[in-house]
Amino acid sequence: MSGPTPSQTIGPFFHGALTPQSPAAAGAAPGSILIRGTLRDGAGASVSDAWLESWSVRADDGSLDTPAGPPSRPDALEHEDSATNLLCRTATGPDGCFELRTPMPAAPPDLDGQPQAPHLVLQIFARGLLAGLSTRIYFDGHPGNDKDPVLIRVPPERRSTLIAARDELGFQLDIWLQGPDETVFFDL
Numbered sequence: 001m002s003g004p005t006p007s008q009t010i011g012p013f014f015h016g017a018l019t020p021q022s023p024a025a026a027g028a029a030p031g032s033i034l035i036r037g038t039l040r041d042g043a044g045a046s047v048s049d050a051w052l053e054s055w056s057v058r059a060d061d062g063s064l065d066t067p068a069g070p071p072s073r074p075d076a077l078e079h080e081d082s083a084t085n086l087l088c089r090t091a092t093g094p095d096g097c098f099e100l101r102t103p104m105p106a107a108p109p110d111l112d113g114q115p116q117a118p119h120l121v122l123q124i125f126a127r128g129l130l131a132g133l134s135t136r137i138y139f140d141g142h143p144g145n146d147k148d149p150v151l152i153r154v155p156p157e158r159r160s161t162l163i164a165a166r167d168e169l170g171f172q173l174d175i176w177l178q179g180p181d182e183t184v185f186f187d188l
Contacts, residue, residue, distance in 0.1 A: 031103055048095070051089065051126070
């Protein structure tokens with residue numbers, strides 16, 4: 001042997017892995033919110049052919065399970081109504097734009113039982129990344145943001161990279177992979 005196998009980047013296979021019934025493509029269900037944005041590289045160019053996956057918790061009990069219980073198969077969450085879907089997958093378009101339609105997340109406790117602000121956990125997969133990137137999406141104006149145990153650890157001048165602004169359609173947040181406006185990413 002000459003040495004270890006070299007690392008490979010992710011993709012490009014994202015669009016083929018999404019189903020037409022993906023929650024991002026679903027119509028507006030009662031109780032769902034819309035989050036729009038553009039995925040950008042360090043130079044500000046849009047990133048096409050990326051895959052975003054968001055997770056949230058149920059508002060009634062803070063669980064990750066669907067109202068009917070845990071999914072019976074790996075793709076079960078992809079086919080549920082967007083008002084109750086806790087997993088949302090979407091691809092960026094040719095212009096780097098994305099839309100996530102999901103229920104407004106609950107305010108789950110952290111591992112110590114302390115309340116967190118409502119947020120989505122977001123994974124980003126794209127060409128050139130050896131592993132997915134993890135971040136969070138918080139919501140502008142929520143009073144829990146000031147006490148969220150994760151958000152308060154982020155330097156104040158960087159917190160805006162995690163907070164989606166409310167607009168006439170729902171919420172808007174651009175994700176920057178690098179550069180001076182880089183989104184805060186977390187090691188999990």
